Amino acid sequence: MKKFLIIFYTTLLFANSKINTLLKQIEINQDLSSKTKKQNAGIIEIFTRSDIERMKATKLKDILKVLSPFFYSRNKFNLPDPFLPNATSPNNSNFIRLYIDNHEITSGPFGSGIVIYGNMDINNIDHIEVYKTSPSFDMSVEPGFIIIKMYTKDYQRDLGKKIGLSFDNYYSKEGYFYQAFDKKFIYFDANNYKTKSIKNLKKDFNSIHFFSSYKKDNSEYFIDYINIPKYDNFIGLSPFATPKTNYTKIQNLLLAYNKNFDNINFKIDYQFFKNNYQFEDKNKQKIQFLNSTYKKNLIYQVNSKLKSHTLTSSLTYTNKLNNNDFTVGIKSRYNTYYYDTLTINNKSQKTKTNPQLTNTLFIEERYFINNKTILGGGIAHYHINTYSYQTNNILNHRIFFTHLNNNYIYKLYHSNIKTLPPSYIIGNPSFLETPNQKIKPMRELYTIFEITKKDTSSKTIRVFKGEAKNALIPNNEGKLYVTNKRFKYKTVSFIYKKNITPLSKINLKISITHINGFNISNVYRLLERYFASYNKFDLFEYLKIERSTLIKKYYINLGGTITYHKNDNLSFAIKIDNLLNKAKQLNYYVLDENTLQPKTIKDFNIERKIEILMEYTF
Amino acid sequence: MKKFILLIPILLFSFNKYENELFSYILSKIFNKKIVYVLSKQKVNYPLINVYDCKKADIVLGNYNKCNKPHFVFSYKNLIHNKKAIGAFYWAKGRPQILLLKNRLKEFNLSIPKELDEYIY
Numbered sequence: 001m002k003k004f005l006i007i008f009y010t011t012l013l014f015a016n017s018k019i020n021t022l023l024k025q026i027e028i029n030q031d032l033s034s035k036t037k038k039q040n041a042g043i044i045e046i047f048t049r050s051d052i053e054r055m056k057a058t059k060l061k062d063i064l065k066v067l068s069p070f071f072y073s074r075n076k077f078n079l080p081d082p083f084l085p086n087a088t089s090p091n092n093s094n095f096i097r098l099y100i101d102n103h104e105i106t107s108g109p110f111g112s113g114i115v116i117y118g119n120m121d122i123n124n125i126d127h128i129e130v131y132k133t134s135p136s137f138d139m140s141v142e143p144g145f146i147i148i149k150m151y152t153k154d155y156q157r158d159l160g161k162k163i164g165l166s167f168d169n170y171y172s173k174e175g176y177f178y179q180a181f182d183k184k185f186i187y188f189d190a191n192n193y194k195t196k197s198i199k200n201l202k203k204d205f206n207s208i209h210f211f212s213s214y215k216k217d218n219s220e221y222f223i224d225y226i227n228i229p230k231y232d233n234f235i236g237l238s239p240f241a242t243p244k245t246n247y248t249k250i251q252n253l254l255l256a257y258n259k260n261f262d263n264i265n266f267k268i269d270y271q272f273f274k275n276n277y278q279f280e281d282k283n284k285q286k287i288q289f290l291n292s293t294y295k296k297n298l299i300y301q302v303n304s305k306l307k308s309h310t311l312t313s314s315l316t317y318t319n320k321l322n323n324n325d326f327t328v329g330i331k332s333r334y335n336t337y338y339y340d341t342l343t344i345n346n347k348s349q350k351t352k353t354n355p356q357l358t359n360t361l362f363i364e365e366r367y368f369i370n371n372k373t374i375l376g377g378g379i380a381h382y383h384i385n386t387y388s389y390q391t392n393n394i395l396n397h398r399i400f401f402t403h404l405n406n407n408y409i410y411k412l413y414h415s416n417i418k419t420l421p422p423s424y425i426i427g428n429p430s431f432l433e434t435p436n437q438k439i440k441p442m443r444e445l446y447t448i449f450e451i452t453k454k455d456t457s458s459k460t461i462r463v464f465k466g467e468a469k470n471a472l473i474p475n476n477e478g479k480l481y482v483t484n485k486r487f488k489y490k491t492v493s494f495i496y497k498k499n500i501t502p503l504s505k506i507n508l509k510i511s512i513t514h515i516n517g518f519n520i521s522n523v524y525r526l527l528e529r530y531f532a533s534y535n536k537f538d539l540f541e542y543l544k545i546e547r548s549t550l551i552k553k554y555y556i557n558l559g560g561t562i563t564y565h566k567n568d569n570l571s572f573a574i575k576i577d578n579l580l581n582k583a584k585q586l587n588y589y590v591l592d593e594n595t596l597q598p599k600t601i602k603d604f605n606i607e608r609k610i611e612i613l614m615e616y617t618f
Numbered sequence: 619m620k621k622f623i624l625l626i627p628i629l630l631f632s633f634n635k636y637e638n639e640l641f642s643y644i645l646s647k648i649f650n651k652k653i654v655y656v657l658s659k660q661k662v663n664y665p666l667i668n669v670y671d672c673k674k675a676d677i678v679l680g681n682y683n684k685c686n687k688p689h690f691v692f693s694y695k696n697l698i699h700n701k702k703a704i705g706a707f708y709w710a711k712g713r714p715q716i717l718l719l720k721n722r723l724k725e726f727n728l729s730i731p732k733e734l735d736e737y738i739y
Contacts, residue, residue, distance in 0.1 A: 019716065019737070022640040026714045029636060049712070156693070157709035182695075502636070569711070617711040 024533060025502045033127045036151055040366060040376055040400050041136035042413070043448070043462075047128040054531050054540045056561045056573045056613055058166065058174065060122050060150075063130075065557070065577070065606050066542045068509055068527040069491070070096075070132060070146055072118070073605045076478075076588055077248075078203045078234035080118025085586050088237060088478035089431040091115045095419040095442075097144035100125075100224060101152055101213070103256040104141060108273035108308030109337040109356075111422025114148070116252060120226065123164060123176045124187035124211050126153045133446050133464075134398045134415035137362040137380035138316055141331040143396055143419045145444055152187075152213060152222075155180045161618050168611040170194040187211040195607050201241060202232035218260040226252045233279070234603075237299045240593040241601055242282045249276040263319050271310040273337075277302055283593055290596075291345075298477075299430070301345050308337035323368040325376075331360040335423060344430065356423040359383045372404040384420060389427045390438045394418045407455050413448040421472050425480065433481040440470040440482055457498035464491040476598075478589075487517040504532035521550040538563040538573075546584060557583035557606055569617045578608040632661035641679070641707070642666050644716065645690070647731040648704070648723065649676055657685060678702075688726045704728065705737075 028050040037044060047055075047063055057063050061080065064072035075081035077090045084092035094111035097104060098118075105113030122128075131139070131147040139147050158180035166174045176189040189209040197203065206229050213222035228250040236246040251274040259266045281287060281300040290296045316329030336355035343349065362380035369375055377399035384392045398415035418441035420426075429435040450462040468487040472480045493511035500506060506528070513523040526545040532538070541560035547553065558580050563573040577583075587600040633641065642665050645654040655669045658679035662668055669675050672685035679690050681700055689703045697706035697717060704726060705718035716737045723730050723738075730738060 018643060019640065019734075022636050022643070023714050023716065025636040026634070026640065029634065030714075053712075153712070154709075158712045159694070159709070160711040162711070568713070 028503055028533060031127070032151065032154060033129055036127075036149070037129055038131075038136050038139070040374060040402060041139070042131040042134040042147075045130045045132070047130075049126050051531060051540075052122070052125065052127065054533070054538045054561065054563065056540075056563060056575050056611075058121055058123055058164075058176075058613070060118050060120060060148075063122070063128055064118065066527070066529055066544070067130065068525050068544065069511065069513065069523075070130075071584075071605070073584075073586055074203070074234070074603075076233075076235040076237075078205075078232060079115040081115055084472075084474060084480075086478060086589050087431075087474040087480055089422075089425055089480060091422050092472070092480075094142075094422045095144045095417075095444075096146040096148065097140045097142065099139070099147065099149045100211075100254075101220070101222065101256070102149070102258065103222070103254065103267065103269050104312065105224070105252075105254060106271060106273075106310055106335075107252070108271070108275070108310060109306070109335065109422060109424035110273075110275075111142075111424075112144070113252075116226065116228075116250060119193070119205070120207065121174065121176060121189040121191055121209055122150065123189055124152050124178055124185070125150045127151050133448060133466075134400070134413045134417070136327075136364055137360075137378045137396065137398070138327045138329055138364050141312055141314065141333045141360055142358055142384075143380070143382055143394060143417060143441075145415075145417045145419065145446075152211070153178070153180060153185060155183060155185050155215065158185070162615060163618075164613065164615040166611055166613040168194075168609050170196065170607075170609065172611075183215045185211075185213045195609070196604075198601060198603055199241075201234050201243070201601070202246075203234050205231040207231075220256075220258045222254075222256050224252075224254040224256075226250070233277075235588055235590060235601070236279050237302060238279070238281050239287060239298045239591050240281070240283050241588070241590040242593055243279060244282045245278050245280040247278055250274065263317055265314075265316045265318070267312075267314045269310075269312045271308075271312070273308045273310070275304070275306045275308075277304040277306075279303075286593065296477075299344060301343070303341055303343045305340040305342070306337055307340065308335065310335045325366040325368070327362075327364045329360075329362055331358075331362075333358040337424070356384070356386045358385075374400075374402045376400055386420075386423050386426045392420060392441055394420075394441055407453055409452040409454065411448070411450045411452075413446065415444075415446050417444045417446075418442065419444070421480075425472075431480055433475055433479045437482070439472065442471050443469040445469075457496065460493075460495040462491075462493040462495065464489075464493070466490075476589075485517065487515070489513055489515045489517075500532075503534070504530070506530045519550055521548050523548040536565045538565070544583075555582060555584040556580055559606075571615050573613040573615075575611040575613060576609070577611075578604060578606050581608045583608075632663070635663075637707070638663045638666065640716075641690070644705070644718075644734065645677060647733055648718075648728050650729050650731075657682060657687070677704075688722070688728065 031048045033046045061072050073082045075085045081093045091110045096112050096114045098113040105117055107113050107116050129149045135147045161179045164176045172194045174191045178187040191207045194204045208227045210225045231248045233246045235241045253272040256269045279302040284300040287298045287300040312333045314331040318327045334357055339351035342351050360382050364378040366376035379397045382394040396417050401412040403410045420441050425431050445467045447465045450460055452460040466489050470482050473483050491511050491513040496508040498506050509527045511525045515521050524547045528543045530541045544557040546555045557578050559577040561575040563571055565571045583604050583606045585602045585604055592599045653665045655667050655676045656679050657675035675687050677688050678685050691697050691703045691706045693708045697703045704722045718738045720738050
């Protein structure tokens with residue numbers, strides 16, 4: 001009898017664990033990106049719901065930090081801006097475009113929304129798609145060559161409520177709540193972010209984020225509101241890195257509407273952006289002396305109160321005719337901004353009120369030569385009128401070819417993308433070396449070839465050749481000018497992906513990049529990501545190693561997350577970044593306040609942090 | 619009779635392998651047999667077998683009002699409103715859920731396996 005009972009209970013235990021295991025496997029392998037991702041739309045990297053859950057990625061920064069070679073880094077204003085961290089302008093990465101549910105987030109005249117949302121919370125996000133190089137033209141109104149698409153949680157899959165709390169070793173605190181109804185979703189996040197200060201240079205901020213969406217039939221409405229009462233601007237405009245006051249207040253409101261007819265999609269968005277920047281330097285007298293003696297134009301005081309309105313609309317038509325799969329569309333953006341107040345070095349400045357108007361016309365085509373071969377491409381024409389100051393007609397194109405042969409996939413991409421800097425830079429004497437000079441669009445020319453072998457794992461070799469022309473780069477004072485120099489780069493990458501078990505997977509990327517710009521250098525990179533689930537535990541681990549022939553030093557960023565599920569509803573996690581304290585450091589160029597000689601301030605892109613998180617669903 | 623010769627001649631979607639395995643396991647326990655015949659818009663794999671006639675089916679996966687066999691549905695709402703639904707697989711709180719209703723199982727004279735106790739209400 002005893003033996004029978006043991007067998008009976010063991011069977012029960014395994015039966016339940018079998019169902020639980022299958023439910024967990026379904027949960028981990030569910031991937032809503034299969035519905036949203038665009039095929040042949042550039043090199044795509046997807047973070048699924050279960051990836052984000054196992055990473056405990058609570059901020060977009062947590063996703064950007066595990067990308068390569070595109071990565072997370074801050075500029076002198078403490079804003080996420082991977083391209084030119086040393087420029088005196090707050091956004092130099094305008095070619096990175098950011099979307100929530102296919103609606104673009106911008107930061108008014110400051111261009112791409114990455115500078116604000118790069119540090120923001122993403123607890124309302126289900127999955128993220130990052131399209132790098134040659135992304136499809138039906139994605140963005142303005143030209144871009146990195147497109148980050150975030151998709152919010154599916155109402156019906158998330159029916160219920162969730163609350164999350166976290167704190168870290170710098171006493172940062174964050175709390176969020178969301179509730180999904182049948183057709184409605186509400187999300188609220190409050191964040192008090194703190195991190196290591198360098199001398200008196202702070203990088204902290206407080207934020208409140210509200211998001212709500214509503215779906216009815218084929219229509220969708222959403223509202224996204226961010227209020228940042230205080231955002232510390234690190235070095236900001238301070239020439240000696242000695243700011244006395246240096247912070248921004250930001251408010252951003254996005255109202256979006258989306259309607260799908262049979263083959264037609266219509267979108268309209270309105271965005272209000274408010275920015276209040278306060279800056280005053282401790283060394284005001286010294287800067288005044290330098291300005292008068294050496295005819296410099298250094299800044300010691302700014303009081304800027306800016307408001308902007310952006311209206312965006314798009315109409316796209318998609319259809320399949322025989323072997324053709326095509327999309328055509330028109331998009332338009334009207335962006336205007338004005339200053340309530342603008343004083344620089346205690347002098348009142350002229351303020352612009354003229355709008356920027358962008359009109360875009362595009363066509364994307366995929367032609368299925370046979371069931372194993374696709375040839376396609378796209379053309380986009382952008383007519384951009386910036387404050388009646390300059391008008392640019394930009395024609396971008398891309399072509400691609402994909403062929404499947406047994407276990408092998410061959411891909412070839414070629415694209416010619418021109419992008420403009422954010423509108424506030426154009427004609428602006430505060431940021432440009434020669435403000436009267438009209439800015440040429442930066443041109444990026446890429447060719448990518450890759451071979452993938454897929455069997456029990458996926459192995460890819462990718463060869464990438466690129467060239468940038470008319471890049472806007474900073475001079476010694478941090479002011480921007482268009483260089484005639486061409487930057488050429490070649491990268492060879494090996495990418496390995498394997499699902500070790502249904503609940504665990506590993507991604508590995510090794511690359512060598514040869515850069516021929518102002519300096520010639522080779523950059524060696526390794527990126528590894530590992531996800532696993534075992535019983536009540538989830539594990540995520542990442543490792544990034546970088547070394548270049550210019551900076552002969554290994555940067556190593558090792559981190560990860562361990563989550564313990566106490567039961568179905570309650571979980572606790574520990575998240576660690578930069579465990580070895582050897583992550584990549586950036587050099588910020590400033591002047592020494594005593595010797596007036598150039599010096600550098602080193603700072604980590606990703607600080608060493610230990611974060612504890614708790615989540616409860618009900 | 620003709621109206622029961624159903625439903626969709628081409629099965630457009632199939633369940634993924636984990637879903638198929640989960641439904642096979644649960645249904646084989648409920649019907650107490652290895653092979654279960656299902657009427658479904660989705661393609662299923664062995665040991666579940668697609669049939670297109672209500673009479674030949676052991677169970678309907680999804681909603682089909684004209685068939686009086688027990689239903690296994692894919693939303694909580696359908697489980698409540700469809701009186702023929704004995705159980706459901708649905709998503710809530712961001713994860714998949716299984717729920718079986720004891721009374722409805724009894725109405726169809728189906729066994730209530732001990733192994734599924736955790737999921738029976």
